[in-house]
Amino acid sequence: MSNRVNSVSEIRESVDPKLVPQRVLATGAQMPAIGLGTFGSDHVGAEQVAQAVKAAAAMGYRHFDCASVYRNEDRVGESFRQIMAGGIARRELWIASKLWNNKHAESDVIPSCRQSLDDLGLDYLDMYLVHWPFPNFHPPGCDVSSRSPNARPYIHGEFMKTWRQMEKLVDLGLTRHIGTSNMTIPKLELLLRDARIRPAVNEMELHPHFQQPELFDYVRRHGIEPVGYCPIGSPGRPERDRTPEDTVDTEDPAIVRIAQRLGLHPAVVCVKWAVQRGQTPIPFSANPRNALANLRGVVGEPLTAEDMRDIAAIDRHCRLIKGQVFLWKPDQSWEALWDQNGAIET
Numbered sequence: 001m002s003n004r005v006n007s008v009s010e011i012r013e014s015v016d017p018k019l020v021p022q023r024v025l026a027t028g029a030q031m032p033a034i035g036l037g038t039f040g041s042d043h044v045g046a047e048q049v050a051q052a053v054k055a056a057a058a059m060g061y062r063h064f065d066c067a068s069v070y071r072n073e074d075r076v077g078e079s080f081r082q083i084m085a086g087g088i089a090r091r092e093l094w095i096a097s098k099l100w101n102n103k104h105a106e107s108d109v110i111p112s113c114r115q116s117l118d119d120l121g122l123d124y125l126d127m128y129l130v131h132w133p134f135p136n137f138h139p140p141g142c143d144v145s146s147r148s149p150n151a152r153p154y155i156h157g158e159f160m161k162t163w164r165q166m167e168k169l170v171d172l173g174l175t176r177h178i179g180t181s182n183m184t185i186p187k188l189e190l191l192l193r194d195a196r197i198r199p200a201v202n203e204m205e206l207h208p209h210f211q212q213p214e215l216f217d218y219v220r221r222h223g224i225e226p227v228g229y230c231p232i233g234s235p236g237r238p239e240r241d242r243t244p245e246d247t248v249d250t251e252d253p254a255i256v257r258i259a260q261r262l263g264l265h266p267a268v269v270c271v272k273w274a275v276q277r278g279q280t281p282i283p284f285s286a287n288p289r290n291a292l293a294n295l296r297g298v299v300g301e302p303l304t305a306e307d308m309r310d311i312a313a314i315d316r317h318c319r320l321i322k323g324q325v326f327l328w329k330p331d332q333s334w335e336a337l338w339d340q341n342g343a344i345e346t
């Protein structure tokens, strides 16, 4: 992957943000159906991510997926300041951030959101998500065998205490919407039963080799927008998130065949499929040429019904972000995090 084009000044082409499809949330708010991820993994530094954000805004991106654990919100915030100084109004942007796992305590939620607002240089967020449904901390950049001694399973009563504070953030005007990430149907069932303010989105892993049809249908049926992370299959993900069984979406013969026919990179086919299927992908790219290709992909010629059928048929049920570092028992398998037998694992 070339990294030749690096600065906003080198981007001569853009997409009119008005052409980008919008998702209408349960509140009536409109969220651009593609966003830029801002997790630089373990190899793209904060400054490079901040430059990518600026370049993306210049080419027409208006939706940005941030998180305190990405450890770059202050630098990304400087880019937002420059973007707005350059004439893009705050209301034209859709900015999400996330509560990290070590800030689930009732007294930590509001200060943590305020810290992200401060770092991002904003008065309000469009979306604030609970990053993981577990309060299980792991040190940044840790290895796959790392476990927190205080790790616990999902405990609904505890999660609701966190959620009540999330609801307060909406009351305080610090965020317009709240949402979840990495949830399962059994956990969402309880949250939807007990929430005063329902999650507007669930951010979840979604790519052609991991389509999660049951959860995807469930959230849509309940008026929750699915935001899809790792839409390209996260080729740059950290070592701790790689196993020998992982498959590669961009090498799938169906994706490659469609890409060749359209003269696009296979990554762009993954992004087009995501938007057309009805999820909101948030691809990361530190390379403006790739970011532009992704944005152009979603406003360009749609995939055919046959392409969509072919991609629907290549689901390999291959979860890439398994979350091993959040496990709470020794010798537990990562499947325990995902309630695969239909009940919450304790």
Ligand SMILES: NC(=O)c1ccc[n+]([C@@H]2O[C@H](COP(=O)([O-])OP(=O)(O)OC[C@H]3O[C@@H](n4cnc5c(N)ncnc54)[C@H](OP(=O)(O)O)[C@@H]3O)[C@@H](O)[C@H]2O)c1
Pocket (backbone or CB within 6 Å): 001, 002, 036, 037, 038, 039, 040, 065, 066, 131, 181, 182, 203, 204, 228, 229, 230, 231, 232, 233, 234, 235, 236, 237, 265, 267, 268, 282, 283, 284, 285, 286, 287, 289, 290, 291, 293, 294, 321
């Ligand atoms: N909620 C959660 O728990 C969670 C978990 C994981 C991720 N996320 C969010 O989801 C975002 C996206 O996930 P991700 O970054 O892991 O994976 P991804 O978006 O699937 O993949 C990003 C990688 O794809 C490459 N790429 C992007 N566009 C390309 C193109 N057109 N042609 C060729 N290569 C291309 C990028 O390389 P270049 O930089 O060289 O273009 C980068 O290495 C993250 O940044 C983060 O915001 C959330």
